[in-house]
Amino acid sequence: MNIIVCIKQVPAKDAPLAISGNWIKESDIGFEMNEPDSYALEEALRLKEKHGGEVIALSMGPERVKQTIKEALAKGADRAIHVADDNFHQLDPLGSARALAAAIQKEKCDLVLTGLQSDDHGFGQTGVLLAGLLNLPHATLIMSIEAAEGKMKLKRELEAGWFQWIECPLPAVLSIQSGINKVRYATLKGIMAAKKKEIATVTRESLGVSAEATQRVEKIYVPVKSKQTEFLTGSAKEVAAKLVEKLKFEARVI
Amino acid sequence: MATSVTVKTAAKGGNFLLEAALPGDIFTPADFTDDHRLIAQTAEEFVTKEVLPRVKEMEEKKPGLMVELTKKAGELGLLGSSVPEEYGGGGLGKISTTLVTEKISVYGGFATTFGAQTGIGTLPIVYFGTEEQKKKYLPKISSGEWLSAYCLSEAQAGSDAMSLLTRAELSPDGKNWILNGQKMWITNGGFADIYIVFAKVDGEKLSAFIVERTFPGFKPGNEEHKMGIHGSSTTPLFLENCVVPRENLLYEIGRGHIVAFNILNSGRFTLGVSCVGGAKQGIAISSKYAKERKAFGKSIGEFGLIREKLAEMAIRTYAMDSVVYRIAGTIEAAMAAAEGSADKTQQMMKVLEEYALESSIAKVAGSEMLDFVTDEGVQIFGGNGYHEDYPVCRAYRDSRINRIFEGTNEINRMLIIQMLMKRAMSGQLPLIPAAMKLADEILAGPSMDEAPEGVLAEEARVLASAKKMFLQAAGGAVQKFREKLADEQELIAALANMVMEIYIMESALLRAQKAAAAKGQTASAAMIAAARVYVADGAERVEHEARRALAAVHEGDMLLTQMAVLKRFGKRATPDTIALRRVVAAAVQAQDKYPFEGK
Numbered sequence: 001m002n003i004i005v006c007i008k009q010v011p012a013k014d015a016p017l018a019i020s021g022n023w024i025k026e027s028d029i030g031f032e033m034n035e036p037d038s039y040a041l042e043e044a045l046r047l048k049e050k051h052g053g054e055v056i057a058l059s060m061g062p063e064r065v066k067q068t069i070k071e072a073l074a075k076g077a078d079r080a081i082h083v084a085d086d087n088f089h090q091l092d093p094l095g096s097a098r099a100l101a102a103a104i105q106k107e108k109c110d111l112v113l114t115g116l117q118s119d120d121h122g123f124g125q126t127g128v129l130l131a132g133l134l135n136l137p138h139a140t141l142i143m144s145i146e147a148a149e150g151k152m153k154l155k156r157e158l159e160a161g162w163f164q165w166i167e168c169p170l171p172a173v174l175s176i177q178s179g180i181n182k183v184r185y186a187t188l189k190g191i192m193a194a195k196k197k198e199i200a201t202v203t204r205e206s207l208g209v210s211a212e213a214t215q216r217v218e219k220i221y222v223p224v225k226s227k228q229t230e231f232l233t234g235s236a237k238e239v240a241a242k243l244v245e246k247l248k249f250e251a252r253v254i
Numbered sequence: 255m256a257t258s259v260t261v262k263t264a265a266k267g268g269n270f271l272l273e274a275a276l277p278g279d280i281f282t283p284a285d286f287t288d289d290h291r292l293i294a295q296t297a298e299e300f301v302t303k304e305v306l307p308r309v310k311e312m313e314e315k316k317p318g319l320m321v322e323l324t325k326k327a328g329e330l331g332l333l334g335s336s337v338p339e340e341y342g343g344g345g346l347g348k349i350s351t352t353l354v355t356e357k358i359s360v361y362g363g364f365a366t367t368f369g370a371q372t373g374i375g376t377l378p379i380v381y382f383g384t385e386e387q388k389k390k391y392l393p394k395i396s397s398g399e400w401l402s403a404y405c406l407s408e409a410q411a412g413s414d415a416m417s418l419l420t421r422a423e424l425s426p427d428g429k430n431w432i433l434n435g436q437k438m439w440i441t442n443g444g445f446a447d448i449y450i451v452f453a454k455v456d457g458e459k460l461s462a463f464i465v466e467r468t469f470p471g472f473k474p475g476n477e478e479h480k481m482g483i484h485g486s487s488t489t490p491l492f493l494e495n496c497v498v499p500r501e502n503l504l505y506e507i508g509r510g511h512i513v514a515f516n517i518l519n520s521g522r523f524t525l526g527v528s529c530v531g532g533a534k535q536g537i538a539i540s541s542k543y544a545k546e547r548k549a550f551g552k553s554i555g556e557f558g559l560i561r562e563k564l565a566e567m568a569i570r571t572y573a574m575d576s577v578v579y580r581i582a583g584t585i586e587a588a589m590a591a592a593e594g595s596a597d598k599t600q601q602m603m604k605v606l607e608e609y610a611l612e613s614s615i616a617k618v619a620g621s622e623m624l625d626f627v628t629d630e631g632v633q634i635f636g637g638n639g640y641h642e643d644y645p646v647c648r649a650y651r652d653s654r655i656n657r658i659f660e661g662t663n664e665i666n667r668m669l670i671i672q673m674l675m676k677r678a679m680s681g682q683l684p685l686i687p688a689a690m691k692l693a694d695e696i697l698a699g700p701s702m703d704e705a706p707e708g709v710l711a712e713e714a715r716v717l718a719s720a721k722k723m724f725l726q727a728a729g730g731a732v733q734k735f736r737e738k739l740a741d742e743q744e745l746i747a748a749l750a751n752m753v754m755e756i757y758i759m760e761s762a763l764l765r766a767q768k769a770a771a772a773k774g775q776t777a778s779a780a781m782i783a784a785a786r787v788y789v790a791d792g793a794e795r796v797e798h799e800a801r802r803a804l805a806a807v808h809e810g811d812m813l814l815t816q817m818a819v820l821k822r823f824g825k826r827a828t829p830d831t832i833a834l835r836r837v838v839a840a841a842v843q844a845q846d847k848y849p850f851e852g853k
Contacts, residue, residue, distance in 0.1 A: 016844045027777060030851075067288050074292055185299060188331030188344045188354075191292045 001053040001147065001170075002109040003044040005077070006100055006130070008034040009061055009068040010120040022217045023090075033068045036115025040176040042183045043145065044113050045076045051147060053110070054078045058103055060096065061088040066199065073194035074186035080199045081107075083207070092215035093121075097129035102207035104134060112173040116141065124175075131173035139168055140175040264588035267608040268674055268683045270757055271721055274714070277768035280761065281349065281583020282576065283851070284769055293350050297332055297357035305364050312363050312485035313648070315477065320367055320485060321401065321445050328398020332358065333372050337380055342393030348589060352527050352582040359531030362652025363485020370441035370486075371395070373524045374517050375402030378450045378462060381602055382505040382513050387464060391448060403446035405437040405465075405491055406514055412439075413665045415514060420453040420493060422461060424500070431455075431463060431503065433471070433496040439659070443474045443489030451493070452510050459508035463498050471496035482651030516603050519610040521660050523585075526616025527578045529624040529656055533571040534848040536624070536649055540564060540631040541846040543646075547636075554634070561839035562832075563634055567627045568842045569784045569835070572850050574616070574623045576761040581612045611673045614666040615754045621656035621663060628653040667750035668743065674753065675732070675739070689729035692722055696819050709770040710782065712827050713763050713789040719823045720759065720796040724752045726819060727803035734807050745806050748799040755799075759792040780841035781850055783834040790829050797824050 011017070015029035033041075044055045057072035059065050060083035069080045083099055085091075091099070104112060112134070117124035131138030143155040143163065147170070156164045157177050168174075186194075204211060232239045232246075247254045265275060286294070304323055305312075311319055327333055335351045337343020344350075355372070359365035376395050379387055394400040411418040420435025433453050440449070449465045449472075465472060475490035505513050541564055544555030554560050585605060592601035606613075631646040632639035639646050657663045678685035728749050735742055766785035769778040797820065804816045841849035 014845065014847070027773075067291060070288050071292055071295070185330050186292055186296050187329070188293060188296065188335060188346065188350075190331075191289055191296070192344065192346075195289065 001047055001051040001111060002056070002107075003047060003053065003111045003113060004056045004058050004104055004107060004109045005037070005041045005044045005072070006112065006114045006126070007037040007041060007057050007059045007068060007072055008115075008118050008120075009059065009065045010034045010118055013119065017222075019220055019222065022220050024220075031064055031067065033071055034115055034118050034120075036117055036119070036176070036178045038115070038183045039178050039180055040113040040115045041072055041075060041077065042181045043142075043176050044111075045184070046181065047111070047145065047147065048076075056081060056107065056109070058100060059083070060085055060091075060099055062086045069199055070191075070194055071186055073197045073199075074190040075184055076190065077197075079197055082199055082201045083204060084201050085204050087211070090213065090217075092213050093123045093125035094129055094214045095209075095211075097126050097133055099204050099207060099209045100126070101130055101133040102209050103202060104130075106207075110171050111147075112136070112171070114173070114175050116175050116178055127173060127175035134173060137168050137172045138174070139166060139172070141177045142174045143177055143180050145174070264584045264591065264608075266683065268611050268677050268685075270760055271674075271724060271753065272684065272688045274718060275760065275764060277764045277771060280580045280764050280768070281586075282765040282768055283579050284765075284772060285583070286349075286353070290350060290353055293335075293346070294353045294357050296330055297354045300327060300330060300332065301358060301360050301364075305361055309361050309363070309485070309645075309648075312361075315484065315487075320364070320487065323364065324367055324371060324401060325398035327358070327368065328396065331396075333368075333376075333398050334392075334396025336372065337376060337392050337396045341380075341388050341396070343396040348582045348586040349579070352524075352578060355524055355527045356531040356534075356578070359528035360535045361485070362483045362532065362649065362655075365528050365532065366441055366483045366486040366655075369521075369524060369528055370404060371398075371402055374404035374521045375442065375446070375448070375450065377520055378404070378504055378513055378517050379464065381516065381599055382462070383464075384501075386501065387504070391464065395448065400447035401442055401445055402448040402450070403440050403442040404517070405440050405443075405449050405451045407439045408436060409438050413662055415452075416460065416511065418452060418454065418460075420451070421457050422453040422455045422463065422498075424455075425497070429500055431498040431500060433463065433465070433493040433498055435493050437491040437493070439478070440474070440489055440491050442487055443491055444477055444487035449491065450504065450513075451491075452514060453493075454510075455507050460510035460514075461507050462504040462510045462513045464502040464504055465493075465496065465498055469497055480655075482648070482654055484648075512603070516606050518661060519606045519613050522617035522666065523578070523581060523609075523613035525656060525660050526574065526613070526620030527582075529620035529653075530571060530574050530578055532649065532653065533567070533574070533624050533627040534851075536627045536631045536646065537564065537567050537571060537842060538847040539645055539649075540567065540634045541842050543638075543644075544634055545843070545846060555843055558836075560634055561843070562835050563630045564842045565787075565835035565839040567630055568838050568848055568850075569787050570623045570626060571848055572781070572784045573758045573762040573788045574620050575848075575850065576765040577619065577758055578616050580761045580765075581609060581616055584612070585609055611670055611677075611753075612757065614661075614670050614673070615757050617656075617660060618663045618666045618670075618750075619754050619758055621653075624653045624656060664743075664747070667747045668740075670750040670753055671746045672740070685725075685728075686732075689725045689732075692725045693729065696726075708767075709775060710763055710767050710785060710789075713759075713786060714767075716789055716793045716826045717756070717759050717763060719826070720752070720756050720793055722823050723796055723800040723820060724749070724756060726816070726823070727752065727800045727807070730807040730816065731803060742806070745803055748803045748806075751799045752796050752803075755792045755796045759789050759796075762788045780838055783837040784850070786829050787831050787834045787838070790826075790831055793824075793826060 009031050012030040012032045018025040048055050055077045057077040057080040059069050081103055083103055114127035139154055141157040143157050146153040150170050152168045154166050154168055158164050232242045331344050332354055334343030335346040335354050339345035358368050379391050395402050406415050408418045422431045422433050425432055447467050451463045451465045455461050471494045473492045478488045544560050545553050547554045588605045595601045628650040632650050635644055635646045638644045677683040762785045766781045769781050800820055808816050
């Protein structure tokens, strides 16, 4: 089974955030593999260990993304494709999905895995759009994958503790739910072995994908913390009634 | 591992005292490759996910836990980074190994176990083992299947290791060595499988042996009750007619001191690295606590005196961080240059010996830095810092041993000057011509130095003057006491303190200059501030030691003349270190951690 895993590099969780224009200031921060994608990578590696085949890491962004690609290779991906693009962060989900889809179409693969969402923008749309563009079946919030004879039995997470078992043909695009497996470490041997693995670099231009955005970020800002205190007056009964009304219609918590 | 080290040629050991290095000459954490960063990440993740959540259990010595975690580190390849690939290790360079050590050293108990396993418990076989010994032991030590320990100390032989009493005699049939004696303070003693044991053949020729736990007559004693590093195992060992196969002699009969000293040289450097890792953790927990803890209606981290503490913790850590990676880069470059030479062991020993002085600096200054950082950490935590529920309390206790083991800091201060003098006398280091040239310069009177230019130019000038102060003091001391200088321990320590400060100041300075050249002054503002503070205070400390040394060497008019010269060397601008520390504190508090990581 040949699997492509889409992996995004995002600002490190403990990075100090400062706004610069319509994005965050990137010069002083560290970057890391998008955590939801690390579960997708782990799932791909486990499927490969079970069924054979190849795991290809696909990532898009500036030169620094190579660090994350190398991490994927160190953990066990066989080779990687780097869509080199310095304006990656300005792409909206559709733009990202178009570029990724173009890269995927040049490969023969049985399965495309993505994480649930990215830790930076958190749109959660790239996987879904990717399936649409590739004209492949798609399922989200995957809890487990059992593959056999050209199809898969999938467990999906629904709301309120409910799960759903579905059947899905191959090839397909799946968005993996975070936390479904225990992500492996990059061993020192793996890190050394990764040096010999191939990283193919392609550009958005060579893929023939438009750089035109379909969405534009108007403004980015840090939410302002605010709190209001209101004193309710009257008898205990009146205050209780006013409180219930406020909880129901203003705070909408009951 | 063929890392792309930016340092092309390794400076000779001790040379820093005589020549001004350039920023491009030294390796700094900004020069890490992607591979270095990945290796560091694996070590960091391992500690965060596997070690830190179980500290309490390890402190209580939960049976088997330390062994389990060490083996797990082995699975990830963390134990074998300095073991060649053909013996199951990673065959990584000094920089990678240094990174692993630093990132692992967050919790003292585990760091000690790890250090004994990967350093003094592994390297004797790597450097001195026969092909058969390497094949038999190294794959198992690197994978963690077998744990290891280094056994030199005895009850009456600590710093004075050569006075050890354990004996080795060849059995009548000539097939085995029979070892008798007792060892003390053996890290990993309780659970190791392999012990590197030092004993005297026929009571006189010091030699090293590889002893397996299962050999007849070998018995570890009970766990010691230590002040700190409770998670690690420390026991005595009893050798009662212990039977060791003849082929388990390590290196040569009567050359055990070569094994012991070279391994200690290397171990001292590693210990300094470990202290840097501990200090970074100390800064992170203290900064977080200062933010959360409220007093007088605000976070205590908003008060100037707390900020000043956090700044100074970060500045001293930054300086030692710069020192250990500078040494790692130098050693890696020297090892690479020696690669392909006929006798690898000889070459490795030469490299270890070449930088033994710098390694001692890393050990002494690193351990004293960590003691400072954990002590100030306790102070920031206030009453809570004195309570075992808070991690800084344990860190404070754990830190204290570093000034004692691997050669006390006092012994190492003596060694620093002893090694320096040895290099000077043998002509390896032109210290004497330099001192004579300085004497001429003094006679010639004040010269018009060129006005310094560029980033930290004033600090570079201050550093150059500090080197002159050392030459002035050391030159006088050698002239007066000659071969009897060894008896003047207090004077030697003063000189050693100057040597250390100079190396640390220079490392801090060059790293900031290199960063400023690469990223610009604005982006490196906090690092430049840290370097400025360190150099300003370091210069004061050097001058103080110079004054003490000169007063011990000269008297009367000569002393007055020398003091006038010292005053001339001591001329320097007065930077506002209060304002500079605020800049550094802001950088720490923006991230609640050591702010100069890898940048």
